[in-house]
Amino acid sequence: MYVGHTTEDGRKQKLLDHLQGTSALAEKFADVFDAGEWGRSVGLYHDCGKFSKAYQRRILENGPRVDHSTAGALLIMKKIHNLFLSICVASHHSGLLDEGNRRISTAGDSTFYGRLKKDLSGKLDFSAYRQELPDPQPPKTHPNFLYTEDNFYSSFFVRMLFSCLVDADFLDTEHFMSNGAVKRDGFASIQELHDMFFEYYKHFGEPTTPINKKRQEIYQQCLAATEKEPGIFSLTVPTGGGKTLSSLAFALKHAVKYRKQRIIYVIPYTSIIEQTADVFRNILGTENVIEHHMNVDYDDEKADAEMERKKLATENWDAPLIVTTNVQFFESLFAAKTSRCRKIHNIANSVIIFDEAQMLPESYLRPCIRAIGELAANYHCSAVLCTATQPNLDAYFAEIGPTLAVREICPDVQSLYNFFRRTTYQFLDVSSLDEVAAKLNQHEQVLCITNSKKDAQNLYKAMDGEGCYHLSTFMCPAHRRKGLSVIRQRLKGGLPCKVVSTSLIQAGVDVDFPAVYREIAGLDSIIQSGGRCNREGKHKAEESMVYIYDLNKSPREIPAFVQRPLEVTKHIAMRHNDIASVESIKDYFHELHYLIGRNQLDNKDILEKLEGKSIPFANVGKEFKLIEEDGKNVFIPLMDDEENQDILSKLKLGLRSRSLLRKANQYVVSVYNNQLVKLCDAGKLEKLDEELYLLKDPASYSMETGLDINMEDGIGIFL
Structure with missing residues (x-):
């Protein structure tokens, strides 16, 4: 008997059982996108190398480690010459390999063709597979897109197939090793979620106010x-139109009608995710809503069965409702690592809602659109681009194929804007922060949003009277959350409340101010900021002012990624009387994308790399990073916070678990490398590891303004 896995208590899994189990699961997963035969084949031959004497000695006698992934890849290439199946098998432990070159790649290098040139004779001879398996056969079914001249389609298919394999391999192994103890089900079905939602919605009754009647029309x-x-x-x-509930209603009913397997909400900010997830939990039950982002922690030591199911579901998104980030979603779709790729196949046949769609990252806009288009065209997905400031992306989808037209759910957008208009935008003539501060101090309740953290700190220091607050990412998340809670209470109670914040507050944060000041920025950012003014519609639009101020900073003070949108906004203001109109927004995105240039909408040439003759899977996985890692984290010690001190003591002992680091994130401030150098040179930091530092000087952090990095000789850092 050839053995595939062994447990500590001596149980042995037959290799053939593992291959057949993985094959069955991979077939089931791939069948969702009409490639079940491919999944069956890739699962059946992925561990052929375990038929070698060397591997059996490894698993039964604790012999030396051996390469068992290359064998199945070689077998597939020799018997049926199928590159897609072969590269998945070769990569199933290492992560997807760069394809390399058949002629140039050398034996043993890190590419796929380099792996194929390894010598597997002698101890690594796996020919014994013939005792238990037939030779591979070419798949009889061929997804249509494999015949296109555009290699991107093929690269996407390989990544989907790879996802089916690595998830199936993991699940079959997990089932044997745990003796069936791990349970990954227990969620409500899409039909049950549908029924729960529409039962909940009945409680609203017939709308009686004009605003609720309009929301009902949208619904x-x-x-x-x-x-x-x-x-x-x-x-x-527009803001206030009830798009959260209406989009969920669309997703659930569309999913039931067309038998979609799950709903995925993709949201740019964790602050919006937490609010959205709270709404969904209230309707559908906390047990049925899976959040997957850096701030969620399902690893609590007191976790129950429900928490364990949620934790497992974040590994492969095997749940009916997922709420996640742009970063998690898109980086997974272009990833090479097995841990990141496991979930990809479960995106197929889903309804995907992209909330705040204007926040799709400009530097990766074309690859992101291409991925959305691919999911809709070939993987049975429906995608909804949901926002108050819709970018015109039709031309980019049309490049993929003529059938990928974007259909507007509420076509009379201008009338909706006219109805929900709650504010009046006005440009303000000021020349200094002191003038801005003087105007802010004339209000009882007011919000000011700056482009830089430095300006936010300085403006806050110039505020007079009670109820003054500051928010920026120089504050750790725990303090920002507490600050927002107090701000909401004071606003609701009609108490004085003057807030200076960076742009972290402008999108999706549920606050309602009678007046908002916004430093000039991109038009979408300005309109998002306006959504914090008269949010509940209790005042006339003419009385609810959003003031836009321009300090005419020099280009040296403004990073390029802010400068261009800012200049386009100025152009739009000269051409349109109402900068928040539908035509203004359309004009803004058209000019912005034109000025950015087609190449800069894919500034790492991701599409060019994936459309080439040799697909660099591993290279693209490293390059595709929506958030560049240009800095480190500083842990803020709080002597009067018991949880903070407990986390710190564990970090100092060198403990590092996913759960501990997530808890630590609530007390962390991220700084850029140049700021890190300043703090280190001043002796204010202690290095805990390569990514994490400890603030040694308590005076350098304030609960009101956050971390003081002494930026007098530097440029304001933008959120």
């Missing part, structure tokens, strides 16, 4: 749109 348009064929939709609804 009904969303329901009507669910009848349309799956594909790409847009939902352009």
Whole structure:
């Protein structure tokens, strides 16, 4: 008997059982996108190398480690010459390999073709597979997109197939090693979630106020749109239009009608995710909502069965409702690592809602759109681009294929804007922060949003009277959260409340000020900021002012990624009387994308690399990073906080677990490398590890303004 796995208590899994179990699961997963035969083949031959004497000695006698992944890849290439199956098998432990070159790659290098040139004779001879397996056969079914001249389609298919393999391999192994003890089910079905939602919605009754009647119109348009064929939709609804509930209604009804397997909400900021997830939990039950982002922690020591199921679901998204970030979603779709790729196949046949769609990252806009288009065209997904400031992306989708038209769910966008207009935008003539501060101090309740953390700190120091607050990412998340809680209470109670913040507050944060000041920036950022003014619509639009101020900073003071949107906003203001109109927004994104240039919408040439003759999977996985890691984290010690001190003591002992680091994140401030150098040179930091530092000087952190990095000789750092 050939053995695939052994446990500490001496149980042995037959290798053939593991291959057949993995094959069955991979077939089931790939069948969702019409490639079940491919999944069956890749699962059946992925561990052929375990038939070698060397591997059996390794597993039964604790012999030396051996390469067992290359064998199946070699067998597939020799018997049926199928590159896609072979590269998945070769990569299933290492992560997807760069393809390399058949002629140039040398034996043993880190590419796929280098791996194929390894010598597997002698102890690594795996020919004994013939005792238990037939030779590989070419798949009889071929997804249509494999015949296109565009290699991107092929690279996407390989990554999907690879996802099926690595998830199936992990699950079959997990089932044997745990003796079936690990349970990954227990969630409500899509139909059950659908029924729960519409039962909940009945409680609203018939709308009586004009605003609720308009929200009901939007809701009904969303329901009507669910009848349309799956594909790409847009939902352009101003702030206050109830798009969270309406988009969920669309997703659930569309999913039931077209038998979609899950709903995925993709959101740019964790602050919005937490608010959205709270709404969903209230309707659908906390046990059915899976959050997957850096701030969620399902590793609590007191975790129950529900928490364990949620933790497991974050590994492969095997749950009906996922709420995640742009970073997690898109980086996974272009990833090479097995841990990141496991979930990809479960994106197929889903309804995907992209909330705040204007926040799709500009530097990766074309690859992101290409991925959305690929999911809609070939993997049975429906995507909804949901925002109040809809970028015009039709041309980019049209490049992929003529059938990928974006259909607007609420087509009369201008009338919606007119109805929900709650503010008046006005440009303000000021020349200094002192003038801005003087105007802010004339208000009882006011919000000011700056472009730089330095300006936010300085403006806060110039505030007079009670109820003054500061928010920026120089503050650790725990203090920002406490500050927002106090701010909401004071606003609700009609108490004085003057807030100076960076842009972290402008999108999705549920606060309502009678007046907002916004340093000039991109038009979408300004309109998002305006959404914090008269949010509940209790005052006339003419009385609810959003003041835009421009300090005419020199280009040296403004990073390029802010400078260009800022200049485009100035152009739009000269051409349109109402900068927040639908036409203004359309004009803004058209000019912005034109000035950025086609190449800069894919500034790392991701598409060019994936459309080439040799696909660099590993290289693309490293290059595709929505958040560049240009800095380190500083842990803020709080002597009067018991949890903080407990975390710190464990960090100092060298303990590092995913759960501990997530808890530590609540007390961490991220700084850029130049700021880190300043703090280190001043003797204010102690290095805990390569990524984490400890603030040694308590005077350098304030609960009101956060970390003081003494930036007098530097440029303001933008959020």
